Amino acid sequence: MGQPTHARKPREAQDWWRDAVIYQVYVRSFADGDGDGTGDLAGVRARLPYLAELGVDALWFTPWYVSPMKDGGYDVADYRAIDPAFGTLAEAEKLIAEAHGLGIRTIVDIVPNHVSDQHPWFRAAIEGGPERDLFHFRTGRGALPPNDWRSQFGGPAWTRLPDGTWYLHLFAPEQPDLDWAHPAVRREHEDILRFWFDRGVAGVRIDSAALLAKDPRLPDFTEGQDPHPYIDRDELHDIYRSWRAIADEYGGVFVGEVWLPDTERFARYLRPDELHTAFNFSFMTCPWDAARLRAAIDETLAEHAPVGAPATWVLCNHDVTRTVTRYGRADTGFDFATKAFGTPTDLALGTRRARAAALLSLALPGAVYVYQGEELGLPEADIPLDRVQDPMHARSGGTDPGRDGCRVPLPWAADAPHAGFGSREEPWLPQPVDWAAYAADRQAADPTSMLALYRRAIALRPVFAGGPLTWLPAPDGVLAFTRAPGVTCVVNLAATPAELPAHTEILVASGSLDTDGRLPKDTAVWLRA
Structure with missing residues (x-):
């Protein structure tokens, strides 16, 4: 995969996060440095050159703390120590420093709603x-x-x-909820924030950020109840204002996991003295439909504008069906309630759409999150029932496939044992037998691969120059917009090829044009006018 040609120094501007490309690392499945079948910090450190060559600005690590792993590390037993399966605190500090030396910042995941029952x-x-x-x-x-x-x-x-x-416990029984009305809970988490900022992290992702505060009466839930007894309660904002004061001391940033249908309520979390950014789930779960995607984009930008916060664009994460698989299905949206075993998928179609979606998301104003393996075009994996570990599967009575299918260890080397994930033991989740075809080393040598597309698009992304989005006239089913003079993004979701606007250069395309120079369906292109 090669060393990066040069180390990029992190941008010193305080607002680096406004248009960053942030790569999500699920440590357990990223790279196994000691060969025991579980990903670890040694594996991440060895792959830092790959991440630098990909061109990302920051890494977001899902929880790497001491945990019984009843919910993939989101059941934390000690927030100030690294789980021994992953490494040590000293190794985490080295990783943060080494990544920074390559121009890559670090974001850690804090889980404030609950702890492990072993805490x-x-x-x-x-x-x-x-x-x-x-x-x-x-x-x-x-x-x-x-x-x-x-x-x-x-x-x-x-x-x-x-x-x-x-x-x-709003999640698994092994994850008891904390009472955020108690001052000791607030003090502890403020100390945890300082602990990680002191170790050089640039930011914090806040898990289940809208769930911390509960109605002290703990009443029964009535549909439509306002305020909700445990979601999006007003008391939360005082918590996040106190957190923001700490982040401002260190120049750190927050990104909240905030699932809310009310756009005005959502925007409150992004006021200047609260969180810097929050995940954009309406775009991530949106079907592959031009009108609905445009509406999701417009609504996202509109809800962020009043508070001056940047949007975030996410196609996939460690909780949802991988993009290639989802876009190859009849229902291309995502809803936890509709997940089922045996859903038919056209992977060729899904891959074509996922390539186009990558160019769409990377062209939009704001920050982009890339979940590990998305740059390799990995599909959702089928996990044998006796190997499923996600508690969502068991708690559903076996009807929900769970989230393990998007958490399978990455393939790094096509001809190595376990596709190069680790050298000795079988990975903690089984890799599909055909995953050598997706291996990073094989894709690095192929200029038409998904990896090559991501590398080129991320490198070219500055051409949009941080400008506002302006929609351009386009046929039904086609999205076309500009953000900088002379640079246009066109995405064809229609059933027929689309004529391209006048241009002098194709900067990057998700697929080939047809013989008449038109943009085929499910294809995207960046043009210089």
């Missing part, structure tokens, strides 16, 4: 200690839990202890 606080709480006040413990209603809340993973949001008391 010292919760272990003391179930023994009856005063730490109980840091969680939501209640007596039940006879044999019934304290209220009717449901877990995000399915089933009740309450688990009963042998002493008869119940504790709240």
